[in-house]
Amino acid sequence: MRRVAQVVAVRPEKLDEYRELHRAVPEPVLDRLRRCHIANYSIHLLGNRLFAYFEYHGDDLEADLALMAADEATREWWRLTVPCQTPVPQAAPGEWWATAEQVFLME
Amino acid sequence: MRRVAQVVAVRPEKLDEYRELHRAVPEPVLDRLRRCHIANYSIHLLGNRLFAYFEYHGDDLEADLALMAADEATREWWRLTVPCQTPVPQAAPGEWWATAEQVFLME
Numbered sequence: 001m002r003r004v005a006q007v008v009a010v011r012p013e014k015l016d017e018y019r020e021l022h023r024a025v026p027e028p029v030l031d032r033l034r035r036c037h038i039a040n041y042s043i044h045l046l047g048n049r050l051f052a053y054f055e056y057h058g059d060d061l062e063a064d065l066a067l068m069a070a071d072e073a074t075r076e077w078w079r080l081t082v083p084c085q086t087p088v089p090q091a092a093p094g095e096w097w098a099t100a101e102q103v104f105l106m107e
Numbered sequence: 108m109r110r111v112a113q114v115v116a117v118r119p120e121k122l123d124e125y126r127e128l129h130r131a132v133p134e135p136v137l138d139r140l141r142r143c144h145i146a147n148y149s150i151h152l153l154g155n156r157l158f159a160y161f162e163y164h165g166d167d168l169e170a171d172l173a174l175m176a177a178d179e180a181t182r183e184w185w186r187l188t189v190p191c192q193t194p195v196p197q198a199a200p201g202e203w204w205a206t207a208e209q210v211f212l213m214e
Contacts, residue, residue, distance in 0.1 A: 005151035005158055022211040030213050040214065042160075044112035044207035047197045051112055051207060053149075053160045090154045100151035100158060104129040106137050107147065 003105070004061070006052040006097035007088050010045065014084035019045075021080055028073035036064035050085070052097060110212070111168070113159040113204035114195050117152065121191035125157075128187055135180035143171035157192070159204060 010018055022043065033041060037058030044051045058064050068074050082096070091098035117125055129150065140148060144165030151158045165171050175181050189203070198205035 003149050003160075005149070005153075005160065007153050007156075007158070019210050025211065025213070033213060038213075041212070042110050042112070042209055043211035044160075045210050046112075046114045046195070046205055046207040049114075049156075050210070051114070051158045053110075053112065053151075053158075088153070098153055100153040102149055103126050103152050103157070104132065104150035105148070106132070106140060106145075 001055050001057050003102060004052075004054050004056055005100040005102065007090070007100060008050050008052075008085045008097045009048050009088050010050050011084055011086060012048055015045075015048075018050075018081065018084040021084075026073055026077060028071075029077045032068055032071045032074050036068050038064070049088070108162050108164050110209060111159075111161050111163055112207040112209065114197070114207060115157050115159075115192045115204045116155050116195050117157050118191055118193060119155055122152075122155075125188065125191040126152075128191075133180060133184060135178075136184045139175055139178045139181050143175050145171070156195070 037056055039055050039057060041052070041054035044053070056064075085096070087096055088098050144163055146162050146164060148159070148161035151160070163171075192203070194203055195205050
Protein backbone atom coordinates (compact mmCIF):
# COMPACT_ATOMS: atom_id res chain seq x y z
CA MET A 1 0.00 0.00 0.00
CA ARG A 2 1.22 3.48 -0.69
CA ARG A 3 -0.07 6.76 0.66
CA VAL A 4 -0.87 9.56 -1.76
CA ALA A 5 -1.27 13.19 -0.69
CA GLN A 6 -2.43 15.76 -3.19
CA VAL A 7 -3.16 19.48 -3.18
CA VAL A 8 -5.43 21.67 -5.28
CA ALA A 9 -6.74 25.22 -4.77
CA VAL A 10 -10.44 25.87 -4.30
CA ARG A 11 -12.08 28.90 -5.86
CA PRO A 12 -13.31 30.99 -2.89
CA GLU A 13 -16.67 31.68 -4.51
CA LYS A 14 -17.18 27.93 -5.04
CA LEU A 15 -16.20 26.78 -1.57
CA ASP A 16 -19.72 26.35 -0.21
CA GLU A 17 -20.71 24.45 -3.35
CA TYR A 18 -17.67 22.19 -3.03
CA ARG A 19 -18.47 21.40 0.60
CA GLU A 20 -22.10 20.74 -0.25
CA LEU A 21 -21.24 18.44 -3.16
CA HIS A 22 -19.01 16.35 -0.90
CA ARG A 23 -21.73 15.78 1.66
CA ALA A 24 -23.34 13.38 -0.81
CA VAL A 25 -20.86 11.97 -3.29
CA PRO A 26 -22.75 9.67 -5.72
CA GLU A 27 -22.38 6.01 -4.83
CA PRO A 28 -21.15 5.04 -8.35
CA VAL A 29 -18.25 7.49 -7.91
CA LEU A 30 -17.29 5.89 -4.61
CA ASP A 31 -17.67 2.43 -6.14
CA ARG A 32 -15.29 3.31 -8.93
CA LEU A 33 -12.74 4.69 -6.44
CA ARG A 34 -12.86 1.40 -4.54
CA ARG A 35 -12.56 -0.63 -7.73
CA CYS A 36 -9.49 1.45 -8.53
CA HIS A 37 -7.88 0.24 -5.28
CA ILE A 38 -8.29 3.54 -3.44
CA ALA A 39 -9.21 3.42 0.27
CA ASN A 40 -9.27 5.60 3.38
CA TYR A 41 -9.75 8.70 1.27
CA SER A 42 -10.29 12.02 2.97
CA ILE A 43 -10.13 15.64 1.80
CA HIS A 44 -9.28 18.51 4.12
CA LEU A 45 -9.58 22.26 3.70
CA LEU A 46 -7.42 25.08 5.05
CA GLY A 47 -7.60 28.55 3.58
CA ASN A 48 -8.05 28.08 -0.15
CA ARG A 49 -6.20 24.77 -0.30
CA LEU A 50 -7.69 21.27 -0.44
CA PHE A 51 -5.48 18.49 0.85
CA ALA A 52 -6.43 14.95 -0.19
CA TYR A 53 -5.06 11.82 1.45
CA PHE A 54 -5.72 8.29 0.24
CA GLU A 55 -4.21 4.84 0.40
CA TYR A 56 -3.55 3.04 -2.87
CA HIS A 57 -3.65 -0.73 -2.73
CA GLY A 58 -3.14 -1.52 -6.42
CA ASP A 59 0.07 -1.85 -8.37
CA ASP A 60 -0.57 0.57 -11.25
CA LEU A 61 -1.89 3.94 -10.16
CA GLU A 62 -1.67 5.43 -13.66
CA ALA A 63 -3.83 2.64 -15.07
CA ASP A 64 -6.33 2.96 -12.24
CA LEU A 65 -6.57 6.71 -12.72
CA ALA A 66 -7.25 6.08 -16.42
CA LEU A 67 -9.99 3.64 -15.40
CA MET A 68 -11.53 6.35 -13.27
CA ALA A 69 -11.38 8.86 -16.12
CA ALA A 70 -13.19 6.36 -18.36
CA ASP A 71 -16.12 6.03 -15.97
CA GLU A 72 -19.20 8.07 -16.93
CA ALA A 73 -20.38 8.65 -13.34
CA THR A 74 -16.91 9.88 -12.40
CA ARG A 75 -16.76 12.17 -15.43
CA GLU A 76 -20.16 13.61 -14.52
CA TRP A 77 -18.91 14.17 -10.96
CA TRP A 78 -15.80 15.95 -12.24
CA ARG A 79 -18.02 18.20 -14.37
CA LEU A 80 -19.37 19.46 -11.04
CA THR A 81 -16.16 19.56 -8.99
CA VAL A 82 -13.54 20.75 -11.47
CA PRO A 83 -15.07 24.25 -11.84
CA CYS A 84 -14.62 24.61 -8.06
CA GLN A 85 -10.86 24.10 -8.29
CA THR A 86 -7.69 25.45 -9.84
CA PRO A 87 -4.30 23.70 -9.83
CA VAL A 88 -1.69 25.09 -7.45
CA PRO A 89 1.48 26.69 -8.88
CA GLN A 90 3.48 23.56 -7.94
CA ALA A 91 1.35 21.28 -10.15
CA ALA A 92 3.24 19.62 -12.98
CA PRO A 93 2.09 20.35 -16.56
CA GLY A 94 -1.18 18.49 -17.10
CA GLU A 95 -1.57 17.72 -13.39
CA TRP A 96 -4.80 18.80 -11.66
CA TRP A 97 -4.27 17.66 -8.08
CA ALA A 98 -0.53 18.20 -7.42
CA THR A 99 1.16 15.26 -5.70
CA ALA A 100 3.07 16.03 -2.52
CA GLU A 101 6.29 14.34 -1.40
CA GLN A 102 6.07 12.08 1.64
CA VAL A 103 8.74 13.15 4.13
CA PHE A 104 7.70 11.12 7.18
CA LEU A 105 5.78 7.98 8.03
CA MET A 106 4.90 6.28 11.26
CA GLU A 107 2.68 3.29 10.42
CA MET B 108 -11.17 7.05 15.36
CA ARG B 109 -10.90 10.50 13.94
CA ARG B 110 -8.64 11.79 11.21
CA VAL B 111 -6.59 14.92 11.81
CA ALA B 112 -5.00 16.95 9.01
CA GLN B 113 -2.69 19.83 9.85
CA VAL B 114 -0.65 22.37 7.93
CA VAL B 115 2.48 24.31 8.77
CA ALA B 116 4.94 26.25 6.61
CA VAL B 117 8.54 25.12 6.29
CA ARG B 118 11.37 27.66 6.15
CA PRO B 119 12.92 27.19 2.69
CA GLU B 120 16.47 27.33 4.06
CA LYS B 121 15.60 24.58 6.57
CA LEU B 122 13.88 22.21 4.16
CA ASP B 123 16.81 19.84 3.67
CA GLU B 124 17.38 19.73 7.41
CA TYR B 125 13.69 18.98 8.03
CA ARG B 126 13.74 16.14 5.50
CA GLU B 127 16.95 14.73 6.98
CA LEU B 128 15.63 14.87 10.55
CA HIS B 129 12.53 12.91 9.53
CA ARG B 130 14.55 10.08 8.01
CA ALA B 131 15.42 8.98 11.53
CA VAL B 132 12.88 10.17 14.08
CA PRO B 133 14.07 9.03 17.55
CA GLU B 134 12.24 5.92 18.74
CA PRO B 135 11.16 7.52 22.06
CA VAL B 136 9.35 10.22 20.06
CA LEU B 137 7.50 7.58 18.03
CA ASP B 138 6.72 5.65 21.22
CA ARG B 139 5.17 8.69 22.79
CA LEU B 140 3.06 9.35 19.69
CA ARG B 141 1.73 5.79 19.88
CA ARG B 142 1.07 6.07 23.61
CA CYS B 143 -0.90 9.22 22.81
CA HIS B 144 -3.20 7.16 20.55
CA ILE B 145 -1.80 8.51 17.29
CA ALA B 146 -1.42 6.08 14.36
CA ASN B 147 -0.89 6.05 10.61
CA TYR B 148 0.93 9.35 10.77
CA SER B 149 2.47 10.77 7.61
CA ILE B 150 3.80 14.19 6.64
CA HIS B 151 3.82 15.44 3.06
CA LEU B 152 5.52 18.40 1.43
CA LEU B 153 4.42 20.60 -1.44
CA GLY B 154 6.03 23.98 -2.08
CA ASN B 155 6.70 25.45 1.35
CA ARG B 156 3.79 23.70 3.06
CA LEU B 157 3.89 20.57 5.19
CA PHE B 158 0.66 18.56 5.43
CA ALA B 159 0.35 16.10 8.29
CA TYR B 160 -2.24 13.35 8.42
CA PHE B 161 -2.82 11.07 11.38
CA GLU B 162 -5.52 8.95 12.93
CA TYR B 163 -6.43 9.58 16.54
CA HIS B 164 -7.75 6.60 18.45
CA GLY B 165 -8.10 8.19 21.89
CA ASP B 166 -10.97 10.16 23.36
CA ASP B 167 -9.17 13.31 24.54
CA LEU B 168 -6.81 14.79 21.97
CA GLU B 169 -6.09 17.87 24.08
CA ALA B 170 -4.97 15.70 27.00
CA ASP B 171 -2.86 13.51 24.74
CA LEU B 172 -1.19 16.54 23.15
CA ALA B 173 -0.40 17.79 26.67
CA LEU B 174 1.12 14.39 27.44
CA MET B 175 3.32 14.72 24.37
CA ALA B 176 4.42 18.21 25.40
CA ALA B 177 5.40 16.85 28.82
CA ASP B 178 7.74 14.24 27.33
CA GLU B 179 11.42 15.15 27.42
CA ALA B 180 12.33 13.23 24.22
CA THR B 181 9.49 14.94 22.38
CA ARG B 182 10.54 18.38 23.66
CA GLU B 183 14.09 17.70 22.53
CA TRP B 184 12.74 16.69 19.09
CA TRP B 185 10.69 19.86 18.86
CA ARG B 186 13.81 21.90 19.69
CA LEU B 187 15.14 20.57 16.38
CA THR B 188 12.01 20.72 14.24
CA VAL B 189 10.30 23.93 15.39
CA PRO B 190 13.05 26.22 13.98
CA CYS B 191 12.35 24.63 10.58
CA GLN B 192 8.72 25.76 10.61
CA THR B 193 6.48 28.79 10.83
CA PRO B 194 2.71 28.71 11.37
CA VAL B 195 0.53 29.46 8.33
CA PRO B 196 -1.64 32.60 8.32
CA GLN B 197 -4.72 30.45 8.98
CA ALA B 198 -3.37 29.13 12.30
CA ALA B 199 -5.42 30.10 15.34
CA PRO B 200 -3.69 32.13 18.08
CA GLY B 201 -1.29 29.80 19.90
CA GLU B 202 -1.63 27.10 17.24
CA TRP B 203 1.56 25.80 15.58
CA TRP B 204 0.24 23.20 13.15
CA ALA B 205 -3.09 24.63 11.87
CA THR B 206 -5.91 22.10 11.83
CA ALA B 207 -7.74 21.67 8.52
CA GLU B 208 -11.45 20.98 8.14
CA GLN B 209 -12.43 17.55 6.86
CA VAL B 210 -14.79 18.03 3.90
CA PHE B 211 -14.94 14.46 2.55
CA LEU B 212 -14.41 10.93 3.75
CA MET B 213 -14.61 7.56 2.05
CA GLU B 214 -13.58 4.94 4.58
